[in-house]
Amino acid sequence: MNPAEIMQGLTSKNRMLTQKNEEYLGLAEERAQNERAYKVVYAQKLLDLKSHGTPITIAKDLASGDVNVSKAKFNYEVAMAVEKACLENIKDLRSQIDTYRSLLSWLKAELQSQ
Secondary structure (H helix, E strand, O other), rough: OOHHHHHHHHHHHHHHHHHHHHHHHHHHHHHHHHHEEEEEEEEHHHHHHHHOOOHHHHHHHHHHHHHHHHHHHHHHHHHHHHHHHHHHHHHHHHHHHHHHHHHHHHHHHHHHHH
């Protein structure tokens, strides 16, 4: 690789990293909204079951099995997984940027030694 290719790759990865960081902010907000929705639906179902005389130990299991609660939990868990995948992608991009920096440093040292 020549210096221009390395700089082009570094610039490209930095741009991608910026985009992923912006994407991550949206994903974190979406995850938080899904978490809130899940907790609200779960709490409402628990309250409903408890108000009808269901013992709390059984009510927790029944609430977890409710269709609306399970859908909300599924959405929350999917949002968490997508957010985590984005974070892993950010880590990968940082690693690739470090690799380009190392290549650039190595190339600079090679050119200076000639």
